[in-house]
Amino acid sequence: xxxxxxxxxxxxxxxxxxxxxxxxxxxxxxxxxxxxxxxxxxxxxxxxxxxxxxxxxxxxxxxxxxxxxxxxxxxxxxxxxxxxxxxxxxxxxxxxxxxxxxxxxxxxxxxxxxxxxxxxxxxxxxxxxxxxxxxxxxxxxxxxxxxxxxxxxxxxxxxxxxxxxxxxxxxxxxxxxxxxxxxxxxxxxxxxxxxxxxxxxxxxxxxxxxxxxxxxxxxxxxxxxxxxxxxxxxxxxxxxxxxxxxxxxxxxxxxxxxxxxxxxxxxxxxxxxxxxxxxxxxxxxxxxxxxxxxxxxxxxxxxxxxxxxxxxxxxxxxxxxxxxxxxxxxxxxxxxxxxxxxxxxxx
Amino acid sequence: xxxxxxxxxxxxxxxxxxxxxxxxxxxxxxxxxxxxxxxxxxxxxxxxxxxxxxxxxxxxxxxxxxxxxxxxxxxxxxxxxxxxxxxxxxxxxxxxxxxxxxxxxxxxxxxxxxxxxxxxxxxxxxxxxxxxxxxxxxxxxxxxxxxxxxxxxxxxxxxxxxxxxxxxxxxx
Numbered sequence: 001x002x003x004x005x006x007x008x009x010x011x012x013x014x015x016x017x018x019x020x021x022x023x024x025x026x027x028x029x030x031x032x033x034x035x036x037x038x039x040x041x042x043x044x045x046x047x048x049x050x051x052x053x054x055x056x057x058x059x060x061x062x063x064x065x066x067x068x069x070x071x072x073x074x075x076x077x078x079x080x081x082x083x084x085x086x087x088x089x090x091x092x093x094x095x096x097x098x099x100x101x102x103x104x105x106x107x108x109x110x111x112x113x114x115x116x117x118x119x120x121x122x123x124x125x126x127x128x129x130x131x132x133x134x135x136x137x138x139x140x141x142x143x144x145x146x147x148x149x150x151x152x153x154x155x156x157x158x159x160x161x162x163x164x165x166x167x168x169x170x171x172x173x174x175x176x177x178x179x180x181x182x183x184x185x186x187x188x189x190x191x192x193x194x195x196x197x198x199x200x201x202x203x204x205x206x207x208x209x210x211x212x213x214x215x216x217x218x219x220x221x222x223x224x225x226x227x228x229x230x231x232x233x234x235x236x237x238x239x240x241x242x243x244x245x246x247x248x249x250x251x252x253x254x255x256x257x258x259x260x261x262x263x264x265x266x267x268x269x270x271x272x273x274x275x276x277x278x279x280x281x282x283x284x285x286x287x288x289x290x291x292x293x294x295x296x297x298x299x300x301x302x303x304x305x306x307x308x309x310x311x312x313x314x315x316x317x318x319x320x321x322x323x324x325x326x327x328x329x330x331x332x333x334x335x336x337x338x339x340x341x342x343x344x345x346x347x
Numbered sequence: 348x349x350x351x352x353x354x355x356x357x358x359x360x361x362x363x364x365x366x367x368x369x370x371x372x373x374x375x376x377x378x379x380x381x382x383x384x385x386x387x388x389x390x391x392x393x394x395x396x397x398x399x400x401x402x403x404x405x406x407x408x409x410x411x412x413x414x415x416x417x418x419x420x421x422x423x424x425x426x427x428x429x430x431x432x433x434x435x436x437x438x439x440x441x442x443x444x445x446x447x448x449x450x451x452x453x454x455x456x457x458x459x460x461x462x463x464x465x466x467x468x469x470x471x472x473x474x475x476x477x478x479x480x481x482x483x484x485x486x487x488x489x490x491x492x493x494x495x496x497x498x499x500x501x502x503x504x505x506x507x508x509x510x511x512x513x514x515x516x517x518x519x
Contacts, residue, residue, distance in 0.1 A: 006490070006493040041498075049469075052450045053466065055370040055447050056450050058444070058448065058450075
């Protein structure tokens with residue numbers, strides 16, 4: 001027999017060769033190592049082909065991220081976190097530029113590098129200040145804003161300064177426990193804030209009393225070069241919210257393919273996410289959100305503390321009966337305000 | 348049990364798998380398979396059932412591909428939506444997904460006749476059935492299959508090598 005062609009070898013492997021032809025081929029293979037090698041190769045091709053064709057049946061499951069919103073931990077997006085930082089910096093910049101009084105404060109904000117929050121020098125001071133003042137009446141409505149530049153010993157600071165500081169400290173603790181907005185970088189107009197790590201604490205500020213804080217700051221901290229007091233600093237009151245209270249239309253930035261998730265722009269660079277869960281009942285959604293909470297790190301819509309204190313969400317049922325969840329780097333109050341700027345049918 | 352029911356029960360799974368592999372779209376494949384069985388209803392005297400069904404299905408795909416690209420797009424869209432809704436999809440490893448993508452590319456690189464012959468063979472059709480369905484001479488099926496297999500494996504391996512090269516470059 002001549003050397004068989006490749007088609008014949010495949011036909012033989014497939015069992016499709018007529019018995020006579022098969023017998024002749026087998027006899028040839030017994031004495032032709034070259035053709036035996038070809039058969040071995042052909043067997044490999046047959047097996048590999050089957051395997052490759054079977055691979056066509058693999059239907060991609062979770063490899064490609066799904067567009068269904070509840071399954072995706074969207075809030076982990078660095079974009080969103082970056083956006084949160086941007087709005088705070090932007091708000092701070094605006095306010096730094098303002099002179100005089102700041103009338104409305106909704107939030108205490110610490111402008112500092114995070115590592116400095118627990119500076120050994122700062123912590124004992126916080127505690128001792130709290131203890132000392134716990135007996136004293138808490139200033140009622142109006143509390144002067146303080147820089148925590150008054151990091152010096154409490155006895156050096158005027159009493160009034162101390163009061164303010166303690167109120168600020170309390171506020172700071174409260175906010176930290178909840179969802180204080182943290183500023184990682186200070187706005188350019190107030191470089192002193194960043195370089196010194198001074199804490200700017202404000203609460204219901206209507207008037208600022210700069211002298212005491214500034215003096216004490218200069219006395220102690222300036223020497224340690226931890227605080228480079230700037231006259232401007234007295235006006236540095238960071239709300240992170242002030243930019244939002246101005247009537248600004250919510251611009252629809254984009255929506256996902258299902259139309260269930262919509263990103264709105266609150267102000268340039270700041271976004272909130274609206275999730276339309278359709279006609280699901282609220283109870284159902286909460287139940288499913290809670291069941292997924294552990295594995296997905298997904299907060300139930302009504303969760304009070306947002307993950308890492310940076311995001312909050314509110315939820316409600318709109319006029320069409322859809323369960324809507326609005327999420328963003330704001331307090332619930334602000335989110336409620338933003339809700340009023342949504343398209344009518346989703347409010 | 349009517350004849351068409353018997354045909355359906357006997358051949359539907361293989362036919363749908365063959366068509367899905369051919370089309371990359373399960374919904375479309377099922378639609379074509381159903382149409383194939385409907386035509387079988389109207390047909391008397393089918394000598395080789397399996398070859399006949401695969402031949403008709405293959406021709407349906409060919410015709411439909413020509414005349415109705417838009418409908419196909421719509422079906423593909425529906426299928427994609429369906430998959431998104433499916434909660435029970437097995438999680439796929441990245442490796443598996445990669446394998447499937449390469450397999451699709453390698454199969455698509457084959458000549459149409461080679462591809463169909465190979466997919467039919469994988470569904471268990473014999474050489475004579477393949478020859479009948481594709482209107483080939485029975486003697487040429489071995490050659491067609493050997494060409495298809497070699498080309499398929501070589502293309503697939505080339506794709507894998509490319510990826511390995513890319514990964515190596517990325518690592519260094």
